Amino acid sequence: MAYVKNLFDQNFIQYASYVIRDRAIPEITDGLKPVQRRIIHTLIKTDDGRFTKVANLCGKVMAYHPHGDSSIYTALVNLANKDLFIDKQGNFGNMYTGDGASAPRYIECRLRPITKEILNTNHKITQYVDTYDSRDVEPIAFQAKLPLVLILGAEGIAVGMSTYILSHNIHEVIEAERKCLRGEKFQLYPDFPTGGLIDVSDYQDGLGKIVTRAKMDTSDDKKIVITELPYGSTTESLCDSIEKAVKNGKIKATSIQDYTSDKVNIEIKLQRGVYTKDVVDSLYAFTDCEQTIYCNLLVIKDNMPVQMTCTQVIQYHSKQLVGILKKELELEKAELMEKLHLRTLERIFVEERIYKKIEQQKTEEGVYKAVKLGFKPFAAELIRPITDEDIDHLLRIPIRRISLYDMNKNKQEVKAINDRIKEINKLLKHLVEYAISWLDGIEKKLNATEIKRRTKITNIHAVDVKAVVKRDTPLKYDEKSGYLGIGVSGGEEVLKITPYDKVIYVRKSGIYSISVAPDKLFVGPQLRYCGYAEKEELSKVLFTILYRDPATQYVYIKRCKIDGYIMNRDYFFAPDGMEVLHVDTRKSFTFQLNYVKKPKMKVLTEKFKASDFEEKTLKAKGVRVVAKEVQTIKID
Numbered sequence: 001m002a003y004v005k006n007l008f009d010q011n012f013i014q015y016a017s018y019v020i021r022d023r024a025i026p027e028i029t030d031g032l033k034p035v036q037r038r039i040i041h042t043l044i045k046t047d048d049g050r051f052t053k054v055a056n057l058c059g060k061v062m063a064y065h066p067h068g069d070s071s072i073y074t075a076l077v078n079l080a081n082k083d084l085f086i087d088k089q090g091n092f093g094n095m096y097t098g099d100g101a102s103a104p105r106y107i108e109c110r111l112r113p114i115t116k117e118i119l120n121t122n123h124k125i126t127q128y129v130d131t132y133d134s135r136d137v138e139p140i141a142f143q144a145k146l147p148l149v150l151i152l153g154a155e156g157i158a159v160g161m162s163t164y165i166l167s168h169n170i171h172e173v174i175e176a177e178r179k180c181l182r183g184e185k186f187q188l189y190p191d192f193p194t195g196g197l198i199d200v201s202d203y204q205d206g207l208g209k210i211v212t213r214a215k216m217d218t219s220d221d222k223k224i225v226i227t228e229l230p231y232g233s234t235t236e237s238l239c240d241s242i243e244k245a246v247k248n249g250k251i252k253a254t255s256i257q258d259y260t261s262d263k264v265n266i267e268i269k270l271q272r273g274v275y276t277k278d279v280v281d282s283l284y285a286f287t288d289c290e291q292t293i294y295c296n297l298l299v300i301k302d303n304m305p306v307q308m309t310c311t312q313v314i315q316y317h318s319k320q321l322v323g324i325l326k327k328e329l330e331l332e333k334a335e336l337m338e339k340l341h342l343r344t345l346e347r348i349f350v351e352e353r354i355y356k357k358i359e360q361q362k363t364e365e366g367v368y369k370a371v372k373l374g375f376k377p378f379a380a381e382l383i384r385p386i387t388d389e390d391i392d393h394l395l396r397i398p399i400r401r402i403s404l405y406d407m408n409k410n411k412q413e414v415k416a417i418n419d420r421i422k423e424i425n426k427l428l429k430h431l432v433e434y435a436i437s438w439l440d441g442i443e444k445k446l447n448a449t450e451i452k453r454r455t456k457i458t459n460i461h462a463v464d465v466k467a468v469v470k471r472d473t474p475l476k477y478d479e480k481s482g483y484l485g486i487g488v489s490g491g492e493e494v495l496k497i498t499p500y501d502k503v504i505y506v507r508k509s510g511i512y513s514i515s516v517a518p519d520k521l522f523v524g525p526q527l528r529y530c531g532y533a534e535k536e537e538l539s540k541v542l543f544t545i546l547y548r549d550p551a552t553q554y555v556y557i558k559r560c561k562i563d564g565y566i567m568n569r570d571y572f573f574a575p576d577g578m579e580v581l582h583v584d585t586r587k588s589f590t591f592q593l594n595y596v597k598k599p600k601m602k603v604l605t606e607k608f609k610a611s612d613f614e615e616k617t618l619k620a621k622g623v624r625v626v627a628k629e630v631q632t633i634k635i636d
Contacts, residue, residue: 024156025163028299028308028316029141030119031148033156035075038064040085041138043111044121051089055104064131064138069104076109077101082152083193084170085115095193096260098234114445118146125327143324145438147173147317149299150188150310161305163298165206166190166231171451173314174439180318181432181439188310192455194264195228199460205309206297211460214238214289218276226266226289231455233288235260241288242268250286250469251279285469290460322435326428333424340417341383342393347410348378349394350402358395367395469498475517477527484527485520494530502533504562510545510573510580514565528583538562544610546582546591546633547574547622553629555581555593556622557608559615575621581633587611592634593625607636 026033032040042061046052054076058069065072080086081095090107093100101107120126120143128137153167169191179186189200190210199211215228229238235258245251252271259265270279284290298307301316308316349355354374361367371391375382427434443451477484478491484505486497497503497517506512506529514533515521531541538561545558558573565571574580582591588611595604606626613623 024158025161025298025300025305026149026154026156026165027141028149028301028306028313029320030144031150031152031154031299032142033075033154035061035065035067035072036079037142038138039072039076039079040111040115040119040142041121043086043109044116044119047111049110051087051108051110053105054107054109057109058104063133063136066132073104079152080109082167084148084151085112085118086110087112094260096229096235096264097258098236114442117442117445118148119144120324120328122328122331124331125324143320144317145321145324146170146442147177147313150313153190158305161298162296164294164296165299166210166293166295167192168310169451169453170446171443172453174443176310176314177318177321178436178439180314181322181436186311186314188314189457190231190455191453192231194231194233195454195456196230197228197456197458197460198231200457201459203295205311206295206313207307207309209292209294211290211292212455213284213291213460215456216280216283216289218280221275221277222270224268224270224276224279224283226268227264229264230289230291232291232293235264235266238288239266241286242266242283245282245286248286249472251282253279282469318435321438322431325435325438326431329424329428329434333421333428336417336421336424337383340414340421342390343410343414343417344381344383345375345386345390345394346397347407347414348375348381349397351407352378355394355402367391371395469500471496471498471501473497473499473517475503475530477523477530479525479527482522482524483520484523484530485518487519494527495532497532502567503530504533504538505530506573506583508580510547510578510583511570512562512573513568513570515568528580529585531585533565541585542587542615543573544582544584544586544589545573545580545622546584546625547578547580548630550577550579553596553631554627555625555630555633557610557613557625558620558622559610559613560618560620561615562618582635584610584635590636592636593628593630594632594634596629596631598629 023034027037030037038061039057041064042057046057046060054073058072058076061072061076062069076086077092080088080092086109088107088109091102092107121139126143127140129140130136131138149165150168150173151170154163154165156163167190168188172188172191176186176188188206189203190198192212196215197213202208203210212230212232214226214230214233217225217227226238229235239256239258242251242253242256246253246256252274253268254271255269257267259267268279270276296307297309297313298305299313300306301308352374354371357370357374358367361370368388368391371394372386375386379385473486473496474493475484475486475495475497476488476491477494478488481490483491484494486499495503499517501517502514503517504512504514505523505527507524508526508528510528512529532538541561543560543562546555547558548555556574556578560573573583588609590607590609592605592607595601595606597604608625
């Protein structure tokens with residue numbers, strides 16, 4: 001058993017680690033999940049500027065992603081609809097209506113040129129590893145120059161944790177990164193392609209929540225037109241929620257028509273006598289026109305899941321951008337220095353006729369030695385010592401090129417290289433300014449639609465559902481069956497309530513309970529009282545209870561108010577063992593006691609006023625009305 005337990009523990013840890021790091025949670029470095037990274041890697045590798053069938057591309061991605069083409073196809077469509085890395089051709093679905101994309105054999109896509117500028121794919125900077133079958137290599141994570149995790153957003157459920165990152169406007173993200181590089185303060189808020197309204201007062205830098213609403217045109221008193229969707233909704237889901245609210249009587253509408261195409265257009269026509277101002281709050285309260293979304297910015301950082309804020313992500317990527325640009329400049333400088341070294345070798349080799357010294361050499365060793373000796377007087381002009389690889393390069397120069405060698409062209413090329421090296425040295429000394437200029441450049445290459453904010457930030461005041469809904473649902477009690485509730489078909493109506501009202505009901509035995517408006521609840525015959533149990537209303541109700549002690553036959557009166565309760569719990573107005581004779585909520589009434597006949601007893605009935613007795617606390621005992629045995633009582 002211990003072996004089996006250890007086996008399960010070990011396998012579960014491996015599975016959990018795999019799901020967290022390689023499936024559900026995005027990597028902070030490039031903001032991508034593995035399937036997204038493999039799609040982009042394949043697009044970069046096969047990019048020829050032309051559109052490719054999605055089905056063909058999915059097959060190629062399977063060389064890196066061993067999870068079937070359906071998951072790749074879904075991820076590719078979602079990534080393409082972000083409109084950042086992929087140009088699409090064909091039906092990729094409709095984000096407004098929720099309609100899916102066409103089959104992968106019918107749609108095409110290609111890589112946007114801007115992708116290669118945002119993601120560094122140089123093997124000397126980006127680390128690559130073998131694929132699952134060791135037939136190729138793939139990047140561990142692209143070195144991204146923008147915080148894509150905030151631009152694209154992400155959601156995923158792993159083992160014991162989940163992530164929900166909202167998308168942000170790329171222009172605002174770039175501006176935040178610029179401010180971070182300058183040491184200025186910045187603040188980021190979500191922006192959604194579906195538009196709508198959002199309240200970010202509790203966003204908490206990506207770790208709180210937002211309230212999102214649909215945008216409505218209410219210029220017509222008899223018609224409401226929804227023009228933008230709240231995040232997370234489609235026109236289909238929104239119409240379904242509105243239809244359900246109409247069916248339940250929450251909203252009074254005659255028709256709901258969806259005319260959405262490339263723009264959202266849902267038309268709600270209202271009933272006669274109902275106006276727009278009376279319905280808007282109900283739409284927010286009872287439909288998906290208003291939603292609350294909770295965020296959790298969880299990413300993989302240094303191979304571990306880490307919860308971060310938007311500010312921390314921007315700070316991380318600002319440093320990463322500077323680091324990537326520095327590596328690119330240093331790599332370019334090293335390549336230019338190497339190029340300059342070779343051009344210097346070629347010039348000396350031709351100008352000083354060193355190639356003549358190898359004509360009489362009969363062995364390869366002699367040739368190499370002759371070249372090295374020929375360069376000895378010019379060692380001070382060389383950038384680094386000459387190597388055998390350098391000699392191989394010189395020996396591969398064709399005779400035709402040597403005879404037509406252009407000294408002026410060589411000087412111009414060397415000057416251009418030196419100028420660029422000086423420029424790189426200057427940039428290396430001012431990396432922050434260079435990073436800011438790079439951000440400016442990349443922003444100019446983005447489309448105008450990718451820069452404009454779609455979602456309007458506003459203050460949203462929560463709609464009180466209880467204030468919006470009207471008390472028009474009948475609560476019925478059927479004495480024959482003993483059932484109380486809004487779902488009782490027969491019986492008499494005792495109250496007009498809403499589905500959110502709390503109701504107090506007192507049974508024949510004097511036991512009372514409080515619950516949310518019941519659908520169908522058995523309370524027994526002879527229900528003594530039923531009323532509203534909202535604290536403000538219940539605190540005004542004065543209960544008068546008349547009960548009798550079975551041992552002495554004395555009658556007691558108790559007047560009290562209910563100041564506290566626990567839902568769905570039974571309480572008893574009278575002490576244990578007492579017989580409750582009457583429950584009343586009138587402030588003043590009279591009751592008659594009929595006494596048990598006894599010898600020499602002249603007065604057999606007597607009347608009392610309930611108002612003559614003082615109000616006491618709920619836990620206090622009742623007051624004995626009179627020291628006589630009571631047979632019956634009569635209430636006036």
